[in-house]
Amino acid sequence: PEAAAGAAQPRPDPDMREAILAKLRFAVGRDVSAARDHDWYVATALAVRDRVVERWLDSIARTGPEKKHVYYFSLEFLIGRLFFDTVSNLNIVGEVRQALAGLGVDLDRIRAVEPDAALGNGGLGRLAACFMESLATLDIPAFGYGIRYDYGLFRQAIVDGWQHEIPEDWLSFGNPWEFERPDIKYLVRFGGSVEMVGRPDGTIQHIWHSAETVVAVAFDTPMVGWRGRRVNTLRLWSARAADPLVLEAFNRGDHVGAVADRMRVEAISRVLYPSDATPAGQELRLRQEFFFTSASLQDLLRRHRERHPDFSNLPDHGAIQLNDTHPAIAVAELMRLLVDEHNVRWDEAWRITTATLNYTNHTLMPEALETWPVELMERVLPRHIQIIYLINFLHLESLAKNGEISADLVRQVSLIDESHGRRVRMGPLAFIGSRRVNGVSALHTELMRKTVFSDLHALYPDRITNKTNGITFRRWLLEANPDLTRLLVEAVGPQVLDDAEALSGLERVVGDPAFRDRFVAVRRRNKERLAQEIAARTGVKVDPAALFDVQIKRIHEYKRQHLNLLETAALYAAIKAEPNRDWTPRVKIFAGKAASSYVVAKLIIKLAYDLAQVINNDPDVRGRLAVAFLPNYNVSLAEIIIPAADLSEQISTAGLEASGTGNMKLALNGAITIGTLDGANVEIREQVGPENITIFGLTAPEALARKAEPDHASRAIAASPRLASVLDAIGSGAFSPDDPGRFAGLVGGLRDHDPFLVTDDFDAYWEAQRGLDELWHRPEEWWRKSLLNVARVGWFSSDRTIREYAEEIWRVPVG
Numbered sequence: 058p059e060a061a062a063g064a065a066q067p068r069p070d071p072d073m074r075e076a077i078l079a080k081l082r083f084a085v086g087r088d089v090s091a092a093r094d095h096d097w098y099v100a101t102a103l104a105v106r107d108r109v110v111e112r113w114l115d116s117i118a119r120t121g122p123e124k125k126h127v128y129y130f131s132l133e134f135l136i137g138r139l140f141f142d143t144v145s146n147l148n149i150v151g152e153v154r155q156a157l158a159g160l161g162v163d164l165d166r167i168r169a170v171e172p173d174a175a176l177g178n179g180g181l182g183r184l185a186a187c188f189m190e191s192l193a194t195l196d197i198p199a200f201g202y203g204i205r206y207d208y209g210l211f212r213q214a215i216v217d218g219w220q221h222e223i224p225e226d227w228l229s230f231g232n233p234w235e236f237e238r239p240d241i242k243y244l245v246r247f248g249g250s251v252e253m254v255g256r257p258d259g260t261i262q263h264i265w266h267s268a269e270t271v272v273a274v275a276f277d278t279p280m281v282g283w284r285g286r287r288v289n290t291l292r293l294w295s296a297r298a299a300d301p302l303v304l305e306a307f308n309r310g311d312h313v314g315a316v317a318d319r320m321r322v323e324a325i326s327r328v329l330y331p332s333d334a335t336p337a338g339q340e341l342r343l344r345q346e347f348f349f350t351s352a353s354l355q356d357l358l359r360r361h362r363e364r365h366p367d368f369s370n371l372p373d374h375g376a377i378q379l380n381d382t383h384p385a386i387a388v389a390e391l392m393r394l395l396v397d398e399h400n401v402r403w404d405e406a407w408r409i410t411t412a413t414l415n416y417t418n419h420t421l422m423p424e425a426l427e428t429w430p431v432e433l434m435e436r437v438l439p440r441h442i443q444i445i446y447l448i449n450f451l452h453l454e455s456l457a458k459n460g461e462i463s464a465d466l467v468r469q470v471s472l473i474d475e476s477h478g479r480r481v482r483m484g485p486l487a488f489i490g491s492r493r494v495n496g497v498s499a500l501h502t503e504l505m506r507k508t509v510f511s512d513l514h515a516l517y518p519d520r521i522t523n524k525t526n527g528i529t530f531r532r533w534l535l536e537a538n539p540d541l542t543r544l545l546v547e548a549v550g551p552q553v554l555d556d557a558e559a560l561s562g563l564e565r566v567v568g569d570p571a572f573r574d575r576f577v578a579v580r581r582r583n584k585e586r587l588a589q590e591i592a593a594r595t596g597v598k599v600d601p602a603a604l605f606d607v608q609i610k611r612i613h614e615y616k617r618q619h620l621n622l623l624e625t626a627a628l629y630a631a632i633k634a635e636p637n638r639d640w641t642p643r644v645k646i647f648a649g650k651a652a653s654s655y656v657v658a659k660l661i662i663k664l665a666y667d668l669a670q671v672i673n674n675d676p677d678v679r680g681r682l683a684v685a686f687l688p689n690y691n692v693s694l695a696e697i698i699i700p701a702a703d704l705s706e707q708i709s710t711a712g713l714e715a716s717g718t719g720n721m722k723l724a725l726n727g728a729i730t731i732g733t734l735d736g737a738n739v740e741i742r743e744q745v746g747p748e749n750i751t752i753f754g755l756t757a758p759e760a761l762a763r764k765a766e767p768d769h770a771s772r773a774i775a776a777s778p779r780l781a782s783v784l785d786a787i788g789s790g791a792f793s794p795d796d797p798g799r800f801a802g803l804v805g806g807l808r809d810h811d812p813f814l815v816t817d818d819f820d821a822y823w824e825a826q827r828g829l830d831e832l833w834h835r836p837e838e839w840w841r842k843s844l845l846n847v848a849r850v851g852w853f854s855s856d857r858t859i860r861e862y863a864e865e866i867w868r869v870p871v872g
């Protein structure tokens with residue numbers, strides 16, 4: 058909703074109970090007697106939403122035209138549920154809980170009926186959601202721009218250990234948090250050809266005769282900041298056909314033909330691509346990327362033109378952040394809109410573009426760096442490939458100007474990769490089209506400078522900057538772990554609710570046994586709750602007194618869930634070999650989705666399941682080792698697992714996890730981290746102290762060197778009898794009697810190639826785990842370290858991260 062002139066003072070909030078009853082009757086259309094959980098959920102959500110709208114309209118009213126906006130472009134926003142987050146950020150939990158109780162309704166019961174808005178795959182998408190909440194909390198005017206997928210990330214069902222994907226129809230019961238904006242729509246064009254027309258002033262006019270037009274319709278969702286300080290807008294686009302029904306086709310009885318176009322067009326916003334590391338590389342994916350990027354640019358340029366005579370000062374009034382290369386086509390589309398649609402001269406348009414755009418890289422995995430075939434770009438975006446060619450020409454020419462450039466350097470920095478059948482490199486396009494390029498942890502940013510962007514870094518030495526990720530403490534502490542939050546407020550004071558760094562005040566009470574006992578009791582209650590969830594979802598009975606060892610994240614070989622499983626199988630063998638030893642009782646908890654086409658990842662899920670079958674049914678290890686793979690990992694399940702975790706597994710091959718954010722969430726809730734010196738683990742160690750984290754394994758440079766040694770795996774296996782025997786066991790079907798050869802390929806891959814150095818890090822990992830077994834037997838020390846993690850991770854608040862973006866990249870004041 059746009060700014061209303063002469064904003065009135067916010068009206069007093071009506072009584073919540075009356076408001077809920079009114080919504081039930083007049084918005085849901087149900088009488089109290091007939092109302093079911095979902096009806097109460099919608100009624101309460103709508104009543105709460107009224108409070109949000111007040112602050113939303115107020116936020117817009119007080120954001121004068123001179124205020125600079127941040128525009129966060131992301132193909133993913135992994136929001137999760139919004140009901141409790143909104144109620145909590147408006148600080149009306151008590152009021153709503155009481156109002157509902159007065160109506161005989163339990164708030165915790167109805168908050169559970171809300172579906173997760175799973176509009177993302179993993180880290181990148183969740184980071185975008187945390188950032189939107191922190192932008193509002195820091196009172197920074199911002200729009201999030203993305204796609205309103207009809208179907209979010211698939212629902213994961215595990216059948217006999219195998220992942221099955223089920224469409225996630227999150228909108229089937231409607232969505233009380235979004236506002237459809239039929240009046241805010243833009244035409245997005247595809248295909249066709251470009252005509253060059255000479256202008257009298259000798260310049261060329263490019264006329265794009267597109268073959269297809271898609272209508273982008275806006276759906277706005279309020280992003281409420283802490284204490285309702287500001288409410289920003291998440292504007293998600295839905296694809297609609299320009300003409301939804303071809304009547305003449307219908308009239309001649311071709312009912313399918315009549316809507317065929319519509320189906321093709323609306324497929325653009327139908328479903329999220331479920332891959333989080335390997336580009337689908339499909340045309341539909343490129344159409345999704347261009348669809349939301351073009352609609353978003355048109356929307357923010359319209360808003361700017363309503364307030365300013367031209368675009369020369371756009372960089373002073375808007376900062377755009379490209380969340381990875383998925384919206385990188387923005388470099389060419391902003392140039393097209395400025396030059397072709399608004400007749401801005403090329404170099405002026407380039408000045409505006411490179412002063413307004415910024416790009417965040419989230420992965421160094423070569424296969425995750427997007428490139429598009431020139432042929433596809435020529436067919437789908439004929440004008441943009443022309444613009445990219447000219448950008449590339451001027452880019453290379455400018456290099457030539459300042460001194461001789463080798464053919465090799467041209468090959469390195471050209472936007473066109475000539476080697477694999479002419480492809481457009483979206484990373485370098487985003488790089489040269491941006492003012493700032495950032496990585497998401499100190500190590501990752503350093504590796505960006507040394508590897509994927511080394512040549513461009515040499516040419517533009519001050520463009521790459523680091524912005525270590527963060528998480529919102531509201532969702533991941535206050536809402537997920539209210540018992541711990543209460544304890545922290547008691548110990549440190551209420552300021553901890555507004556200032557994450559105030560957590561350091563906890564250091565004062567770390568040694569206080571009474572306080573420690575209450576902290577332990579909170580963890581215990583959270584573990585009992587998780588144990589119930591595990592029993593409900595998997596049937597596995599786990600002992601809350603055991604060490605809860607947690608690895609929760611997307612399934613990927615670089616994240617090395619299979620290293621954890623090898624250690625689990627080796628531990629099982631060790632317990633069976635020495636049943637009388639005083640083993641630390643452990644529950645190995647896994648959760649995570651595999652990209653639907655990622656066969657090895659799905660096999661790793663099966664291995665976890667098969668291991669669980671054998672171990673959980675073996676009386677020899679009952680009470681000492683149990684394994685549970687929780688299906689359908691998502692934001693809401695993470696909110697249950699994280700407060701109950703004792704040990705946080707962050708064991709990726711060093712150099713491959715850009716940052717990680719689960720590591721921050723788990724440490725914030727007091728889990729001790731076992732990990733490699735990778736991503737943000739490095740900075741977690743700096744903050745919590747090397748004695749309060751367990752680090753093992755090869756460092757990034759060592760890993761790079763070891764990987765280059767062809768026989769590194771066989772030498773590692775030869776040096777470790779424990780590793781050798783567990784590989785034999787798994788490879789020969791010890792855990793898959795129904796199919797002894799099931800894991801032969803997986804084990805063979807580890808023996809021969811092992812690109813993620815699982816074999817090389819196995820022994821160090823085993824020793825590290827045994828060290829933690831010992832530590833668990835010294836509870837005072839364990840809990841001291843656990844408390845010091847909570848006390849020292851304030852820096853990983855996304856408020857700190859956003860402050861750094863605001864200061865250095867977006868140059869906007871923090872409210």
Ligand SMILES: CCc1ccc([C@H](C)CC(=O)N[C@@H]2O[C@H](CO)[C@@H](O)[C@H](O)[C@H]2O)cc1
Nearest residue numbers: 180181333334335336419497714715716717
């Ligand atoms: C084109 C397919 C595709 C889709 C998503 C991605 C994302 C970049 C993958 C991702 O989620 N990366 C994660 O981003 C987090 C937030 O910065 C980091 O904390 C994780 O380390 C990183 O893996 C790559 C490739």
